Amino acid sequence: MSAGNHTVVGRRLPRVDALQQTTGQTQFADDLNPPGALVGRQLRSTHAHAAITSIDTVEAAALPGVKAVITGADLPITYGILPVSQDEHALALHRVRHVGEPVAAVAAIDAETAERALALIHVKYEPLTEVVTLDQALDPDRPLIHGEGDGQNVHRTAALEFGDVAEGFAAAGHVREDVYFFGGNTHAALETHAAVASCSPEGKVTLWSATQVPHYVHRALAKVLDIPAGRIRVIATPNGGGFGGKTDPFSHELVAAKLAMITGRPVKFNLSREDVFYAHRGRHPVLMWVKTGFESDGRITAMHFKSFLDGGAFGSYGTASLYYTGALQTSTYRIPNYCFEGMRVFTNKPACGPKRGHGTPQARFAIESQLDKAAADLGIDPVAIRVRNAVEPFSTTVNHLRITSCALNECIDAVVEQSGFHQKHGQLPEGRGVGLALGCYMSGAGLPIYFNKMPQSEVQLKVDRGGGVTVYSGATDIGQGSTSMLATVVAECLGLEPAELTMITADTDLTPVDLGSYSSRVTFMAGNAALEAATKVRTRLVEAVAAKLEAAVEDLEVANGRVGVLGDPESGVSWTEAVVLATAATGPLVESGSYTAPKLAGPYKGAGVGISPAYSYSACVVELEVDADTGMVDVDRVWIAHDIGKALNPLLCEGQVEGGVYMGLGEVLFEEQAFRDGLHRGPSLLDYKIPTSLETPTVHTTLIESDDPEGPYGAKEVGQGPLLPVIPAVANAIHDALGVHIDEVPITPDKIVAAMRDAARGGSGRVGPKGVPDFDFGELIRVEPPEGFVAP
Amino acid sequence: MTMRLPPFDLVTPTTLQEAAGLISDPTASIVGGGTDLFPKMKRRQTTPVTLVSLAEIDALKGIRIDDEGRCVIGAGVTLAELADSPLVPAVVASAADAIASPQIRNTATVGGNLCLDTRCNYIDMPELWREASGHCLKDGGDTCWVAPRSDHCWAISSTDLAPVAIALGGSLRLVAADGERIIDVDDFFQNDGIDYHTKSPGEIVVExxxxxxxxxxxxxxxxxxxxxxxxxxxxxxAATFDDAARCTGIRLVVGAVASAPLRAIAAEEFLIGREFTDDVIEEATRLASNPVRPQDNTDTGSRYRKWMTPVFITRALQEIASDDTTNQEEEP
Amino acid sequence: MAERVLALRVNGETHRVLTSDHRTLLEVLREDLALTGTKHGCDVGECGACTVLLDGRPVLACLVLVSQVATGSVTTIEGLVEGGKPHELQSAFAELGAAQCGYCTPGMILSASALLDEVAQPDTDEIKAALTGNLCRCTGYNKIIEAVELAADRGQL
Structure with a gap:
């Protein structure tokens, strides 16, 4: 649907729940206090790797006020977000794999009793050799954390070649090989995870949880509790920030439900800030090697990319994360020959998973940094090398990704012009610099997490006889504004205002399935489902009114609370009358809509990762100042342009862009989920430094509207993509400012000073990894480029 | 809320004498604003049976200039009050304004910051973490994890006010049940992460x-x-200069690199009588930096903090040497 | 462990609360008075989510003993609404998209309101400085700063 004259779409409206938020009325999970609720607490492992030889809960269970104590034996069924990685227990069974892994849980009448009970649970551990680093994981003298997998502690490998990389390199005039490291980091949403479970006397379990994925939590509960899904209801409470950190089913959710079933009373869990660092599922640390061939004009002839992911103790989304490190290189730049080899290891640390940009920011950092180096080698500027290789709209990549709308060049133009990049790059005084980078992200993963042929999103609309419209969607608002997005889409279609609608979301009893708030899928998928449902309602209204007015259906419009003749706002009937007419004519005004992504996967194993019905594009320029003596970086200004397809609500879309910029700056300059042996270096918001208002620059946002042919009103994603270019843009700007290369994220002041000192002594002025392990990724799967693929 | 305070009784004396009597009990602990103590108690680094609040003692409040022209700052003055006070030297106000966050400055006190417990990323950690790491020397264990072969604790003096107070030649009035004494701030501290100051448990910092x-x-x-x-x-x-721009007196103090603020005596002696030329500053920086041995027990690691020590010493000396920078005493 | 009855002044109303010395203002607000608009993100003074006003000044409710505020007056986010009408800051934050997930919002607004009570027309640096103790993970702060500016402008009308 093309963007025409809209009455709602494109307006800067507040979130539909904004005043509830600002007056303190929004009920987050920990704000729920059902009568008689017990307090749940988990006992967590103090060992990074150990066998559990015994757990004695007798004393804890006997403590007055303690209502139940459970251990791994009470929930022996494994789970995991991906069907291929069912490797977690709600409470550790026989073995612990990282410090902070839940081992036992209690429900008690109050927090103090629950905590006293934890101290009375006696766990005997037999320590095992810790496996903490990539090298240790691959060391045959170290133990296996989960059995063989794809090799010594290797969770998964991938090895794919599209086209002929050797031929591509042979044709290149210039070939670079670079090594980069991206340290892991975590979401650090302000709200710590919380969940409340209850169990009715009839045995129906209800879980309220700060989760991004109530549908997947629903499935995990049914599996682990071993009861039919129909006896479980999951309600996602508004998430106090998600960013991917609440996208797995978590121990405390399963344990809360189990304890509610045992005690017959509601049980509430709230993770401490420390616990959240152990729950983690954040950005993987990734070591990367990238070899790229260029023609003398900067055109890429081939790329070979290797990634080594340190996955932590469990699979989580790791298989997907692994493929994502290799999937979107080609959707940003036209790469005629491409080879991706990757592997993910298990280590005795909290499991990594998806964080905003899932698996792609690491590769983005490597590739965008390397492009600047290549441009310098070839004597062309950073803009030109990117423009020369930028992917084109309505094209197909060598790895079979279907590109539709794409305004990458417009994004580049916008930020280059606004920032005065050409006047600044290489020309600012020592210590000041600008950097450019691009990015691309998916508007929803093309495939669901578990194989099925059902729609990826369903929406229902009910219009009552008084004219009130209720929208039912499983989509979960994690702060990104999905509920407002749905209200916008429906209100636009029905000629109403978003604030007039009643929104029922993220409740598995009341709302139809939406797979969840991950992979930037909600606007595209739930938005399209909502549009389909609203269009059906609209059609019925128009038909009923057309009959009454004896007018042609195509001459009618639905706008401003009326259904009448196009261009004549006084004609026709009011919205409420139209509803009565339609209900009288054709029965209850209840409709549903759904969205199923087109079949997009290419003909190879691993093709399910990276496909999407549409891609967003971003370009970013950062201007900053570095104190060469202290390594302190002050980011002055950020210009970012994002191809969003259509900004359904520019105010909220800008908010997503600014938030992505902020999170990117935190990742590149401050944040690292770092460990000393198996111990987190600082599981607190004092030690894990997220930027304050003082570290956050002015952001100049430009939303570019490429009008996606399949997006709702032309819209694409905005929640994740804008983070991607920020990180390499900062790295490139630091190089522009000081001439040193920090090939390792985060770029902390100590690394900058180390590079400056190295340069002063005549060294390369580079800080970064020296190399990658000599690793056998297994047999390379050679994939023919898609039919009709034309090498640029 | 998952981190709660352990149970204790709060007593709120209204006079110093009463307070001094109460804190002679070894299971009691003084609390000023609580912004340092309460997180430690929530992490179970300490579990006092009784907390003696200093909040209601008038003698600890207020800032005044006494008959000798001294600026007298009550230990119970909040950091926000200190930062806003026109009576205190500007360097003190700006140091106070750089502590923690606005909310904490509204609660935290001068006495609390001066007596701030030494910090270390092996001790200021949650209980589970410390159990997993094996409790360190300061945490009742027998090993300092920062320097396992060492026999003492290397936790870091992290007070911002103490280095400034030492540079300005400040002193503290301490009151105990059996009397009072005045001690130079410089002598108040000692370079040991556990016994980081010389205050006896029965003494209260008053001013x-x-x-x-x-x-x-x-x-x-x-x-x-x-x-x-x-x-x-x-x-x-903090330095004074004669008309020929020669230094007539200086105190130079480096904080947060050891368990006490470190006076750079050799550099001070070198600087007396000299004009702060680039060469002089360079030599003074060398003298002041050389003995500094930061450990790897806070953010960014020891190597970087060692590198930064001369950078910041030089900058501080350049700043006070320069005529056009703020004369911190101009605006009373 | 002493228990005592306190007369706690919150949002202009006096509440009699039976409590223990070791309980924080945060716990009593949320658990005893059901004022769950006050959030918590770390419990140890590192995030600012639990900011409330004590006699008009922002403090961290997680680090204040409830027994120490018995003589003071506490304002929470719920207390900024007067006669059913949101405070200028609450309206401005809503209008300008200054709340995304909304979790830091109550504390952020209370810090901002203390600033506006002191400085009617703060500049950007003053606003940033006043909000440095309130971490936000969603917005990047820019829309928050704009909202404070808007509320300040409206307060001048």
Missing amino acids: LLLPAFTGRATYLKHRRRGSIDFPLLGVAA
Whole structure:
């Protein structure tokens, strides 16, 4: 649907729940206090790797006020977000794999009793050799954390070649090989995870949880509790920030439900800030090697990319994360020959998973940094090398990704012009610099997490006889504004205002399935489902009114609370009358809509990762100042342009862009989920430094509207993509400012000073990894480029 | 809320004498604003049976200039009051304003910051973490994890006010049940992460006394974020100069690199009588930096903090040498 | 462990609360008075989510003993609404998209309101400085700063 004259779409409206938020009325999970609720607490492992030889809960269970104590034996069924990685227990069974892994849980009448009970649970551990680093994981003298997998502690490998990389390199005039490291980091949403479970006397379990994925939590509960899904209801409470950190089913959710079933009373869990660092599922640390061939004009002839992911103790989304490190290189730049080899290891640390940009920011950092180096080698500027290789709209990549709308060049133009990049790059005084980078992200993963042929999103609309419209969607608002997005889409279609609608979301009893708030899928998928449902309602209204007015259906419009003749706002009937007419004519005004992504996967194993019905594009320029003596970086200004397809609500879309910029700056300059042996270096918001208002620059946002042919009103994603270019843009700007290369994220002041000192002594002025392990990724799967693929 | 305070009884005396009597009980602990103590108690680093609140003691309040021209700052003055006070030297106000966050400054006190417990990323950690790491020396264990072969604790003095107070030649009035004493702030501290000050358990810090000062002073605090964070390094310098721009007196103090603020005596002696030329500053920086041995027990690691020590010492000396920078005493 | 009855002044109303010395203002607000608009993100003074006003000044409710505020007056986010009408800051934050997930919002607004009570027309640096103790993970702060500016402008009308 093309963007025409809209009455709602494109307006800067507040979130539909904004005043509830600002007056303190929004009920987050920990704000729920059902009568008689017990307090749940988990006992967590103090060992990074150990066998559990015994757990004695007798004393804890006997403590007055303690209502139940459970251990791994009470929930022996494994789970995991991906069907291929069912490797977690709600409470550790026989073995612990990282410090902070839940081992036992209690429900008690109050927090103090629950905590006293934890101290009375006696766990005997037999320590095992810790496996903490990539090298240790691959060391045959170290133990296996989960059995063989794809090799010594290797969770998964991938090895794919599209086209002929050797031929591509042979044709290149210039070939670079670079090594980069991206340290892991975590979401650090302000709200710590919380969940409340209850169990009715009839045995129906209800879980309220700060989760991004109530549908997947629903499935995990049914599996682990071993009861039919129909006896479980999951309600996602508004998430106090998600960013991917609440996208797995978590121990405390399963344990809360189990304890509610045992005690017959509601049980509430709230993770401490420390616990959240152990729950983690954040950005993987990734070591990367990238070899790229260029023609003398900067055109890429081939790329070979290797990634080594340190996955932590469990699979989580790791298989997907692994493929994502290799999937979107080609959707940003036209790469005629491409080879991706990757592997993910298990280590005795909290499991990594998806964080905003899932698996792609690491590769983005490597590739965008390397492009600047290549441009310098070839004597062309950073803009030109990117423009020369930028992917084109309505094209197909060598790895079979279907590109539709794409305004990458417009994004580049916008930020280059606004920032005065050409006047600044290489020309600012020592210590000041600008950097450019691009990015691309998916508007929803093309495939669901578990194989099925059902729609990826369903929406229902009910219009009552008084004219009130209720929208039912499983989509979960994690702060990104999905509920407002749905209200916008429906209100636009029905000629109403978003604030007039009643929104029922993220409740598995009341709302139809939406797979969840991950992979930037909600606007595209739930938005399209909502549009389909609203269009059906609209059609019925128009038909009923057309009959009454004896007018042609195509001459009618639905706008401003009326259904009448196009261009004549006084004609026709009011919205409420139209509803009565339609209900009288054709029965209850209840409709549903759904969205199923087109079949997009290419003909190879691993093709399910990276496909999407549409891609967003971003370009970013950062201007900053570095104190060469202290390594302190002050980011002055950020210009970012994002191809969003259509900004359904520019105010909220800008908010997503600014938030992505902020999170990117935190990742590149401050944040690292770092460990000393198996111990987190600082599981607190004092030690894990997220930027304050003082570290956050002015952001100049430009939303570019490429009008996606399949997006709702032309819209694409905005929640994740804008983070991607920020990180390499900062790295490139630091190089522009000081001439040193920090090939390792985060770029902390100590690394900058180390590079400056190295340069002063005549060294390369580079800080970064020296190399990658000599690793056998297994047999390379050679994939023919898609039919009709034309090498640029 | 998952981290709660352990149970205790709160007593709120209204006089110093009463308070001094109460804290002679070894299971009691003094609490001022509580912003340092309560997180430690929530992490079960300490579990006092009784907390003696100093909040209602009038003798600890207020800032005044006494008959000798000294600025007398009550230990119960909040950091926000200190930062806003027109009576205190500007360097003190700006140092106070750089501590923690606005909310904490509204609660935290001068006495609390001066007596701030030494910090270390092996001790200021949650209970589970410390159990997993094996409790360190300061935490009742027998090993300092920062320097396992060492026999003492290397936790870091992280007070921002103490280096400034030392640079300004400040002293503290301490009151105990059996009397009172005045001690130089410089002598109040000792370089041991566990016994980091010389205050006896029965003593209460009542006042910080700063002599009238007409020279130039500065405090440079290095930290990753412009708010919330403790110093990675703090350099305080206060100097007087004669008409020929020669230094007539100086105190140079490096904070957050050891378990006590470190006076750079050799550098001070070198600087007396000299004009702060580039060469002089370079030599003074060398003298002041050489003995500094930061450990790897806070953000950014020891190597970086060692590198930064001369950078910030030089900058502090350049700042007080320069005529066009703020004369911290101009605006009373 | 002493228990005592306190007369706690919150949002202009006096509440009699039976409590223990070791309980924080945060716990009593949320658990005893059901004022769950006050959030918590770390419990140890590192995030600012639990900011409330004590006699008009922002403090961290997680680090204040409830027994120490018995003589003071506490304002929470719920207390900024007067006669059913949101405070200028609450309206401005809503209008300008200054709340995304909304979790830091109550504390952020209370810090901002203390600033506006002191400085009617703060500049950007003053606003940033006043909010440095309130971490936000969603917005990047820019829309928050704009909202404070808008509320300040409206307060001048």
